[in-house]
Amino acid sequence: MEILTQAEIDALIASLMAEQEGQPQETKKEERPQPPRRVRTYDFRRPDKFSKDQLRSIQVIHEGFARLLTTFYTATFRTVVQLVVGSVDQMTYSEFIRSVSNPSVICPFTLSPLQGTCVLDINPVVAFPMIDRLLGGPGTALPRVRELTDIEQTVIMRVIRGTLEAYREAWSNLVELSPAPGGIETNPIFVQVAAPNEIVVTVAIDVRVGEHVGVITLCLPYLTLEPVIPKLTTRTWFGTRTVQEQPEGRAALARRISGAVVPLTVQLGTAELTIRELLDLQVGDLIVLDRRVDEELTVYVGNQPKFRARPGQRSGRLAVRLTGLVPKGEPEDDA
Template sequence: MSNILTQSQIDELLNSVKEGAMNEEQLDDEVSSKKIRKYDFHTPKKYTKDRLKLIFSIYENYARVISSYLTSLLRLNFNVELMDVEEQRYYEFNNALNDDDLIALVDTKLSDSEENEQIMVQISNHTMYTMIDRMLGGVGDYEEESATHGFTDIELSIYEVLLKHILPIMKDAWQNYLDLNLEFAKIESNPRLVQTIGSDEIVVIVILSIELNETTGQINICLPGRLLDNVFTFFEKMREVNNKRKTFQDEASPEEILSSIKDSTLEITAKLGEAQVLMKDIYQLKAGDVINLKKPQDSDIYLYIEKKPWFRGKMGTHRGSMAVKINGSVNNQ
């Protein structure tokens, strides 16, 4: 076999090398265009994707509901969408805020827990100015000059009223999973002064995008790690209970089920017959009177188990007491 390449083979080899280099360049361009976040092995993630997916589903429903609610409240076309749910350190969330951002503190606790945690809600200032302008009778336009003076006391009061309107919707979003009590606490005008959460504490940030008229902004909700620990512990307990219940239902045989209920107490009633009597006749009844049940003397009577007929039989006596001899079941009659 000859070890010398032909010209066509050389051209093919050069073309393949050239195409491979182009593919590598394209791959480098694709990698550089994507947002890559380095993984910090010193501070590994605390919550799994399944747990964050639960938070995602709760606030996805919340975004859909408040989008319709704000549209009907302000008569503007609102579009609220859930952008992301991510785990961070609290100082990362706090450092990303501006000094003039407003933070709404919401007292939160589970119904069966005495621990009280605070959720933080931050809405973009220009979005809030637009909504406040609309609530004051304007068309809902945002002017850059109006934001230079900061929020007045009246605007802060309107801000508080608006938050009190959307907080019950957040409670309803959680209600499908657990009973979470939410109550508005206060508005903090300087986010640097909020010290309810440690700087290194793990938090989960829910990011909602909001669009109205030509204004776009965000609603950022900070969920403290201590609250989420209680929430996920509650879900783990519920999951264990459901798994045990399902295992019992799957594995329990009819004999085991009957054995577990055989000591239950049931009421048995023997029904002789029925009769309709006028009130005046009942008023005149006295000892020795006879009521006609309109039933033959030797006919069967019915035994009722918890008010349902199950057996038929004959009246008699047994050891000096009234008794019923069962002749058959009602279904076999």
């Protein structure tokens, strides 16, 4: 084995250094420029607790809730009601409280067996028309928003209980919950169900009751939903819905509409009069209708012709006996 002397070692090192000094440009060519780092602002006061996939699952659940609520509200208020999920966001609880109008209709509620308390907020713009409809009115809004009276709180609590029952059904495909309402508050400052900096998810549902448009908002704290968060994935949700939702959804819808009240009327016949004949009508005048005595009558469900019937009486009251169905697409006059 050949051993180098110190002079030979120094000469070798010097030659290597000379080669490096003689090729500075080639060394630079081999170095690839690094792309600039992307820096994203992160607010430690508002950490994101819910992923986009989880927020999407929450939106799907509440879209089903809006459909159930549409059926319940339409049957309860006997007027056209439309509900659409407007937004699903995560924010701090203090930000949610600042977004609630004062006064408003605010109801804290629990979701047993989950821990903690959630919040249901019904905007007064639609809350007062709801109350007016339940009290027999046309569903008009107040010219000036005010706090609810004791009677109005009792009336709106009926709406809240039905709303939470629909909320239970909306979650039933994923987890069995038992919503229970608390008292009604009108000032959001007095509703302290979570720490100001706690992360919550808020679901805003746009509501139209007749001609009045408002918002129903649900506030769900992260700590309350934490036990079910692993289930809040689109794969779990859509898989569960494929197996269970269709039969259970139909059964739930049947339960909802079974209590709906619909008008049923029977048309005895029609007649055409001139304006002069109409003005000359007096008590005791006879109006001849366009139907014969032995002809069947048409029974209407709502404003749709559904049945054929013959008139009669029972127990001293006028009555009709159904004799058949009105074929689909048949003109109403073809009795």
